[in-house]
Amino acid sequence: MVTNESDTFDIGGDLTVHRLGFGAMRVTGEGIIGEPDDVEAAKEVLRRAVDLGVDFVDTADSYGPGVSERLIREALHPYDDVVVATKGGLLRNRDTDWLPHGDPDYLRNAHLCSCDRLGVDAIDLYQFHRPDPDVPFAESVEALAELKDDGVIRHVGLSNVSVEQLETAREMVDVATVQNRYSVVDRESEDVLDACESYDIGFIPWFPVGAGDLGAKGDLLEDIAAAHDASVYQVALAWLLAHSPVTLPIPGTSSLDHLEENVAASALELADDEVARLSA
Numbered sequence: 001m002v003t004n005e006s007d008t009f010d011i012g013g014d015l016t017v018h019r020l021g022f023g024a025m026r027v028t029g030e031g032i033i034g035e036p037d038d039v040e041a042a043k044e045v046l047r048r049a050v051d052l053g054v055d056f057v058d059t060a061d062s063y064g065p066g067v068s069e070r071l072i073r074e075a076l077h078p079y080d081d082v083v084v085a086t087k088g089g090l091l092r093n094r095d096t097d098w099l100p101h102g103d104p105d106y107l108r109n110a111h112l113c114s115c116d117r118l119g120v121d122a123i124d125l126y127q128f129h130r131p132d133p134d135v136p137f138a139e140s141v142e143a144l145a146e147l148k149d150d151g152v153i154r155h156v157g158l159s160n161v162s163v164e165q166l167e168t169a170r171e172m173v174d175v176a177t178v179q180n181r182y183s184v185v186d187r188e189s190e191d192v193l194d195a196c197e198s199y200d201i202g203f204i205p206w207f208p209v210g211a212g213d214l215g216a217k218g219d220l221l222e223d224i225a226a227a228h229d230a231s232v233y234q235v236a237l238a239w240l241l242a243h244s245p246v247t248l249p250i251p252g253t254s255s256l257d258h259l260e261e262n263v264a265a266s267a268l269e270l271a272d273d274e275v276a277r278l279s280a
Contacts, residue, residue: 007241007266009248011056011202012155012176015083015124019241020266021056022049022259023206023252028067033094035067036254043075045259050082052263058179058204058250060087060129061114062098069117077119085125085177086114087159089132089140102132104143111147127157127179137165138172145173157204163195170199177248179204184236184278185215196246208249209236217278224274230265235278237265242275 010016027042029035036042049057057076059068069086076082088110091099111126128144131137147153155176158169169175178196180189182205196203214221214232221232228235233251240249251262270278 009202009246011083011125011248012174013200015155015176017056017083017248018053018266019248020054020237020263021058021204021248021250022046022054023250024057024059024068024072025063026252026254027071028064032063032092034064036071039071042071042254045254045256046072046075048256049259049263050076052260054263055081056083056085056248056250058085058087060090060127061110061117062087062090062092062129065092066113066117069114073117073119079120083124084118084120085127085157086118086123087127087129087157087179088114090129098130100130100132100134102128102130102135102137102140104135104139107140107143108147111144111152115152122152122154125155125157125176126153127159127177130160131165138168141169141172148173157202159204159206161192163191166192166195166201175199175201177202177204179206181205181207182240183208183210184221184239185210185213185217193244193247197244201246202248203244203246204248204250205240206250208240208251209233220277224270224278227274228268228270230268231261234261234265234268235270237262238268238270239275239278241266242270243279 009019089102091101144156156173157177159179182189193203225232225235240247
């Protein structure tokens with residue numbers, strides 16, 4: 001259970017959430033396309049996450065596309081005490097990979113569609129999913145800044161950005177969160193995390209357990225997991241929580257068992273030397 005009230009973060013200074021959230025990408029069909037095989041089971045995972053104390057749910061319009069947002073509405077609306085974050089600016093269909101699309105007009109329309117699917121007038125946290133090499137980054141961010149000024153986005157987030165892009169965005173709008181790929185085995189965004197710490201910006205690691213690939217840290221994780229009677233994935237999540245006070249891991253799953261295992265990681269306390277060895 002998520003019960004440690006002190007282990008929270010204030011997104012944008014006013015949206016207080018427990019630091020272990022839920023990533024809702026996997027409640028869709030295979031390949032993040034279409035409906036899940038069992039729609040009711042997917043909605044039960046979402047409801048169970050909230051029952052366990054998770055109050056931060058992250059999704060995107062491209063998950064499905066549109067499926068994850070719609071299922072979140074059907075399972076959780078009216079979102080009592082739950083912060084729902086979504087993203088726009090990345091396309092997904094059966095015939096392509098993920099394609100960035102940062103055109104300002106497209107982002108404005110994508111935001112409207114997300115509001116409709118989620119059943120809200122304003123989105124708690126709306127994130128620019130990925131910079132588009134064919135559109136000036138500042139133009140994409142400006143579109144979200146304007147939506148924030150209009151009151152239909154409460155907080156603006158970024159995803160898959162560099163420190164330089166974060167600094168550019170901060171000149172235009174208050175940035176509440178950054179969501180980059182990061183885990184105990186993937187530290188490429190360490191400089192972005194450092195910047196987020198400096199500015200008290202929430203850092204949301206995606207693939208927080210390295211998509212199951214623990215690489216060179218595998219043996220060490222197994223040793224620490226055995227010492228705590230925990231799984232290596234719980235240790236990987238506990239390390240993220242201990243590594244920085246601004247991290248907001250969002251492990252995702254379509255399994256109730258895996259959900260409960262992930263949430264239990266928030267109660268796992270690693271020793272200082274264990275954190276240091278995993279951080280090396």
